[in-house]
Amino acid sequence: ETGVTQTPRHLVMGMTNKKSLKCEQHLGHNAMYWYKQSAKKPLELMFVYNFKEQTENNSVPSRFSPECPNSSHLFLHLHTLQPEDSALYLCASSQIGGTGSSYEQYFGPGTRLTVT
């Protein structure tokens, strides 16, 4: 285990549903990330939270709404999704700043989302 957990692991939702993905890191890191992984495509960075503040939003549609209540927890709220949003959603954490930090990101197992 990497120290990053995600729930649920699998989610099937209709286009009119509202659901949330949860991520928790036990590594003491100060930055957390949401990525989308579609088949045969590179990981797409969606959101970055650094010290609980959102520092990046890569033109993600408003039907995806992140929330970071503290440095250990990250949520992705989903509503009125489209079938093309079906993908593996990955959460990651890392340490940013300071000398000696490796800056590598550690990933959770992902949530496999299917939008019907």
Next chain:
Amino acid sequence: EDQVTQSPEALRLQEGESSSLNCSYTVSGLRGLFWYRQDPGKGPEFLFTLYSAGEEKEKERLKATLTKKESFLHITAPKPEDSATYLCAVQDNDYKLSFGAGTTVTVRA
């Protein structure tokens, strides 16, 4: 914009047949280059960080090297359990991580 290109897209090896994966990149100030392993249905697993040209890192049958334009992941005498998708990523001075599409390695017994 940072770019990462991995080749080949897929690699099929016989057990014991050594080979190399390529990761070529362009980045505005390289803070680090990372290699990850990803098994089907799982999140990427961190393998190595390389910081500067000429650096090498090893772990079991894997060895990663770095030049100013590319990185190689050498797999020596692979075993079936080395079958996975290997991802390369570069981090720029703003800590932004850009991933390649990956190389899927299949090792047959």
